[in-house]
Amino acid sequence: xxxxxxxxxxxxxxxxxxxxxxxxALWTQTILPPFVTALLFLAVFGGALGSRIRExxxxxxxxxxVPGLLVMTVVGQSFGNSSTSLFQAKNEGYIEDVLTSPLAPxxxxxxxxxxxxxxxxxxxxxxxxxxxxIAWEGGGNVGLAVLALVICALVFAxxxxxxxxxxxxxxxxxxVASIVIAPLALLGGVFYSADALDEPWATLTRIDPLxxxxxxxxxxxxxxxxxPIWLSLLVAAGIAVTAFAAATALIRxxxxxxx
Amino acid sequence: MEAISSPALAVERLTKSYGxxxxxxxxxxxxxxxxxxxxxxxxxxxxxxxxxxxxxxxLRAPAGRxxxxxxxxxxxxxxxxxVGLAPQEIHLDRFLSAxxxxxxxxxxxxxxxxxxxxxxxxxxxxxxxxxxAQSKPQRLSGGMRRRLLIARALVHRxxxxxxxxxxxxxxxELRYDLWRYxxxxxxxxxxxxxxxxxIEEAEELCEQIALxxxxxxxxxxxxxxxxxxxxxxxLEDAYQAAMHG
Numbered sequence: 001x002x003x004x005x006x007x008x009x010x011x012x013x014x015x016x017x018x019x020x021x022x023x024x025a026l027w028t029q030t031i032l033p034p035f036v037t038a039l040l041f042l043a044v045f046g047g048a049l050g051s052r053i054r055e056x057x058x059x060x061x062x063x064x065x066v067p068g069l070l071v072m073t074v075v076g077q078s079f080g081n082s083s084t085s086l087f088q089a090k091n092e093g094y095i096e097d098v099l100t101s102p103l104a105p106x107x108x109x110x111x112x113x114x115x116x117x118x119x120x121x122x123x124x125x126x127x128x129x130x131x132x133x134i135a136w137e138g139g140g141n142v143g144l145a146v147l148a149l150v151i152c153a154l155v156f157a158x159x160x161x162x163x164x165x166x167x168x169x170x171x172x173x174x175x176v177a178s179i180v181i182a183p184l185a186l187l188g189g190v191f192y193s194a195d196a197l198d199e200p201w202a203t204l205t206r207i208d209p210l211x212x213x214x215x216x217x218x219x220x221x222x223x224x225x226x227x228p229i230w231l232s233l234l235v236a237a238g239i240a241v242t243a244f245a246a247a248t249a250l251i252r253x254x255x256x257x258x259x
Numbered sequence: 260m261e262a263i264s265s266p267a268l269a270v271e272r273l274t275k276s277y278g279x280x281x282x283x284x285x286x287x288x289x290x291x292x293x294x295x296x297x298x299x300x301x302x303x304x305x306x307x308x309x310x311x312x313x314x315x316x317x318l319r320a321p322a323g324r325x326x327x328x329x330x331x332x333x334x335x336x337x338x339x340x341x342v343g344l345a346p347q348e349i350h351l352d353r354f355l356s357a358x359x360x361x362x363x364x365x366x367x368x369x370x371x372x373x374x375x376x377x378x379x380x381x382x383x384x385x386x387x388x389x390x391x392a393q394s395k396p397q398r399l400s401g402g403m404r405r406r407l408l409i410a411r412a413l414v415h416r417x418x419x420x421x422x423x424x425x426x427x428x429x430x431x432e433l434r435y436d437l438w439r440y441x442x443x444x445x446x447x448x449x450x451x452x453x454x455x456x457x458i459e460e461a462e463e464l465c466e467q468i469a470l471x472x473x474x475x476x477x478x479x480x481x482x483x484x485x486x487x488x489x490x491x492x493x494l495e496d497a498y499q500a501a502m503h504g
Contacts, residue, residue, distance in 0.1 A: 004337050007369025014366030022354050093350030097411070100315045100344050101367040102336035254319040259277055259312075 004102065012107040015098060019085060019115025023122070030119050031126060034077050038069045038127040045191060046135060056193050057224035062135040067145065067218035068190025069131065070124045074149050075185050075210065078120030078156040079163070080177060086112045086164025087173050090257060105252035109161050109244060116157030124149055136221065144229060145220025151236045152213045156181075158243035165250045165257060184210045195226055212236065265329035267293040267419045267450035268314060275309055275321035275474075283309035284321060285474035291419075291452055291467075293328070296445050298465030299454045300498060306474040307454040308347055311423050315344040327419060340368060343417030345409045347424045347454075351396035357407055358383060358392040361414050368415035375414065382410040385440065402429045409437070413444075420444065421452045426460060438464060462494045470501045477501060 001009075023030045046062030053061040089095035098108060159181075167173040188210030194202050205211050212232035219225030251257065268291040275284040284306050291297045299307050312318040314325060320333040330338035352360055358379050365375030383389045386406040396404055409425055422441075426434045441464060445451055455461055461468055462482045469479040478485065478501055482494045489497035489504070 004340075007340070008336065010369045010371070011367045014363055017366075018352075018355070018363055025354065089352075092353065093348060094352045096317055096344075096346060096350055097352060097364055098367055099317055100339060100342070102339040102369065103367065104336060258317060258319045 008102055008104060008107055011101055011103045012111055015103065015108070015111030016114035019081075019112060020118045022085060023081060023115050023119040030077065030081065031123050034073045034123040035126045035130075038073050039130060041069055041072075042066065042131050042135065056196070057222075059137065059222055059224055060135075063137050063222060064193075064218070064224075065191055066128075066131045066135045067221045068188065068214045070128055070145075070149060071152055071188070071210065071214045071217050072185045072190055073124045073127050074120035074152045075156045075181060076120075076177075077123045078116040078153045079160040079181050080116070081119040082112050082116030082157045082160025083163040083167065083173060083176070084160075085115055086161055087167045087170075090164065095257065099257065106244075106248040108251050109158070109247040112161050112164065113154070113157040113244070113247070116160045117153045120153040120157065121149065132221075139223035140219060140221050141223075142220060144233075145217045148213055148216040148220055148229075148233060148236070151233060151240055152217075154240040155213075155236060155243055158240060158247050161247040162243065162250060165247070165255065168256060184208055187211075188214045190214055193226065209236070209239065265293065265326070267291045267295070267328060268452065269324075269326040270310070270314075271324040273310070273313060273321050273323035273325065275306075275313060275318065283474055284313070284323075286323070287471070287475055289469055289476055289479075291450060293418075293450055294445070294448055296441070296451045296464055296466050297453065298461040298468040299452065299471055300458065300461055300468055301454075301471035302502060305471045307471055308423055309474075310471070311344065311346070311421050311452075311454065315339075315342050315421060317344075317346075340415065341418045343412035343415065343420045345412040345420075345422045345425055347427065349401075349404045349408050351404060351407060351411075353395055353397050356393045356395055357388055357399070360396065360407065361411055364411050365414040370415060378414050378416075382413060386410045387436075402433050405429050406433065406437075417449070419450045419452065423454050424456065425453070426455065426457065434460070458493075458495045458498055468494075470498065472502055 042062060045065055056064045163176045187205055187208045189205050194205040194211065197205060212227055213236055215225045215227050216229045216232040219229045270287060270289050272286045272288055273284045274286050276282050287310065301307055313321050314332060316332055316339060325332055327338040328341050332338035355363060361379035361382055362375045365378055366372060383392050388403060388406060391399055391403060396407065399407065412420060426437060441451055453465060467479060467481060468485060469476045480488065485497040486494055489500040491497055491500060
């Protein structure tokens with residue numbers, strides 16, 4: 001490794017560290033809200049309404065929705081962190097601090113991705129710490145569920161970087177979060193089984209890429225799944241690599257970052 | 260590798276247009292000798308900030324050639340290590356304290372954490388910001404933010420310091436302190452490229468001055484050479500004659 005590469009790696013670690021530090025410094029905005037939201041979903045759908053819904057795949061309703069709530073948490077937080085942090089840095093101009101540094105485009109993308117990745121997983125861990133003991137009935141392979149959540153965090157943190165680069169206003173930034181990410185999460189089979197839906201809802205659910213991550217996480221946590229888990233994970237990993245490559249290419253081009 | 264005789268900065272036929280069609284640099288060529296104190300004078304919109312942005316990686320690559328101590332900043336990240344930039348607009352990371360801001364900057368440039376922290380403390384002392392080390396930028400006065408911006412440019416010990424109107428809006432005392440410090444830096448071998456609207460500042464500090472207008476260098480020389488070339492008694496006279504001639 002050359003001296004320059006060593007310096008660049010240190011710089012990348014520093015940018016990633018700065019992003020992760022921001023997550024914990026703003027924990028009332030980054031960790032607490034998704035934790036409260038997920039618990040409210042669990043309380044309302046799993047507790048208040050859950051007793052009126054029959055079992056799905058042999059799981060009681062609360063146990064069925066917990067894996068999806070974890071995925072929803074990861075999706076929202078990973079995406080939100082990377083997109084917001086990069087957009088803020090760009091909008092307020094202090095991104096020049098890293099744009100003038102010797103970091104390569106892929107290292108800038110990785111640095112901004114790191115905060116979203118960690119925030120998504122920490123928020124999901126906080127939700128799991130409360131929800132899993134209440135609703136988990138055992139079974140499955142927890143390692144697979146963790147792998148699915150990790151891949152999910154990578155995909156959406158990378159998409160957040162792309163959105164941060166693309167957004168030129170708060171409106172554009174929130175548009176993607178509200179019109180693209182939230183529907184993907186809600187239509188991803190968090191609250192229902194695709195097998196139980198009539199058309200066109202079953203197809204709509206199955207063309208939502210998030211459905212496969214929710215299904216893989218559910219398969220890992222409970223053993224119940226509707227699609228081949230490894231195929232889902234493989235495709236999701238491919239999407240993560242593609243999204244990261246796209247984020248790197250955008251940063252390299254300077255589009256909307258440099259006049 | 261860097262040639263021994265490489266100038267600190269050499270730009271050749273640099274041309275940069277913005278999306279709205281504005282031609283900011285028009286085949287601009289310039290050489291800044293290593294170790295010099297070099298001034299760039301010109302009116303608003305002349306291309307000074309665009310030239311600086313091109314050197315420091317803040318703009319998409321313009322047409323033409325740029326070399327910083329023999330390295331191309333567009334394709335060679337090593338060039339970035341050699342340049343310290345204090346931009347005209349003050350943009351500082353509002354999530355970090357003054358000390359952390361300097362430390363992180365050093366680390367982005369590859370410094371070890373302990374080394375960057377020591378350098379941050381040294382610069383906070385030099386720029387009289389020691390008492391504000393824990394303050395976030397938004398809690399600092401305009402003058403303090405300006406000093407912090409210049410300190411940030413120096414953390415990684417650049418060999419070419421680029422200052423875009425560093426004394427705009429600062430009081431006289433700070434301006435003189437900064438002049439003294441910049442002279443000291445130059446004495447230590449750092450090349451300084453300064454843009455300013457204060458002609459007396461350029462006259463006081465710069466050994467060489469380039470006059471820029473409409474994205475082109477229209478003349479350059481020492482202050483004395485420029486005064487004698489355009490007549491008049493002061494650099495101000497020469498500047499006015501060059502810009503309106």
